[in-house]
Amino acid sequence: MTDPESKKNNHLPPNLVANLQNVLAGRRAGGGNGDGGEVDSKPAAEEDLRVPSSSSAPAADAAAAASAAAADGSKKPVVLVTNADGIGSPGLTLLVEALVREGQSDVHVCAPDSDKSVSGHSITLHQTVAATSADIKGATAFEISGSPADCVSLALSGALFSWSKPTLVISGINKGSNCGHHAFYSGAVAGAREALVCGVPSLVISLNWKKDKSQESDFKDAVDVCLPLINAALGDIEKGTFPKNCLLNIEIPTAPSANQGFKLTRQSLWRYTSSWQAVSANRHPAAGQFMSMHQSLGIQLAQLGRDASAAGAARRTGAQRKIVEIESVASAGKSEQREVLKKYFRLEFLEKEQEAMDDDFDFRALEEGFVTVTPLYLELQVEPEIQALASDWLAAVLKGVEEAPVADV
Helix, strand or coil, X not given: CCCHHHHHCCCCCHHHHHHHHHHHHHHCCCCECCCCCEECCCCCCCCCCCCCCCCCCCHHHHHHHHHHHHHCCCCCCEEEEECCCCCCCXXXXXXXXXXXXXXXXXXXXXXXXXXXXXXXXXCCCXXXXXXXXXXXXXXXXXXXXXXXXXXXXXXXXXXXXXXXXXXXXXXXXXXXXXXXXXXXXXXXXHHHHHHHHCCCCEEEEEECCCCCCCCCHHHHHHHHHHHHHHHHHHHHXXXXXXXXXXXXXXXXXXXXXXXXXXXXXXXXXXXXXXXXXXXXXXXXXXXXXXXXXXXXXXXXHHHHHHHHHHHHHHHHXXXXXXXXXXXXXXXXXXXXXXXXXXXXXXXXXXXXXXXXCCCCEHHHHHHCCCEEXXXXXXXXXXXXXXXXXXXXXXXXXXXXXXXXXXXXX
């Protein structure tokens, strides 16, 4: 990572560059491509970065290695896997199967029982959250009725598992990009962020899914692409050289097997356009209006059913009585009433044309076919100029408050 663009990113942790990307460059066949910030990720060999056995070795070899590790009493690192798409999603299932097959970690799963994409960092407070055991071969798994942040918080609490601090938390592999400002809406990013809040290293991994172009088999290729990064992270955590002040947002391009290499990037300003559509209370919009790139068909149908029940209840209630509000009490003592106007809206995210951005921004690099690795921080970096402007503004406000005349009571 010695290219000029990387040198400008002084806020990026240098050990991330030195220990993650250089490991990939040195261990993967063909090494780096000479561009500094980009590393070739398309060798024929699928070498594991920590042990001689590879991710492409036969299952029997992986099982033998796991048995040998257990026999000599060595303790495997604990990896917690969560996501936002739901525990039954192919991205999570294929990733967990690969981690179990490698046999280098003790895999636990704590993921939502349904699609919780675009849920942000919501948590469930003062309400019961159900945890139900799930059958994922080789892993200890639970599906949770709460959000991704709930899943990680519960898993790290010590109330669900016998441990409270795994070696690494992985949120993924999620369906859909979390570049730019969409990271603030993303339930997937929130799962990894919750781990970081609790002091546990974390990765969020997403596949840049595109309608009419992507297919479920792409998740298998995405697993092959990200395994070296996961193994490198585990190795660096063990050595104490993994970044402690950020999570890594890993975005895999739409065609994972044809990726252009790994690239360290910065979070861009990219985001979807919010589109609120008015809908009728007496009829349901076309099914397409309910579609969201992050929602499964089951969730859509469930939402339709809930909307139908709500609309039916509203009609029945309206037939029995009018909804009224007390506006005021007239001098004669009679209440003035008016009907309440109730409207219905539905939010959709729409793609929008993006402005030109530098090559080292996540969205641009992802669209160019790179596997992007973007550090996301809890501490927001405030420029000195912005800090000074905010200070001047606050001083002016306080001065105005002090000079304001006191009103007579």
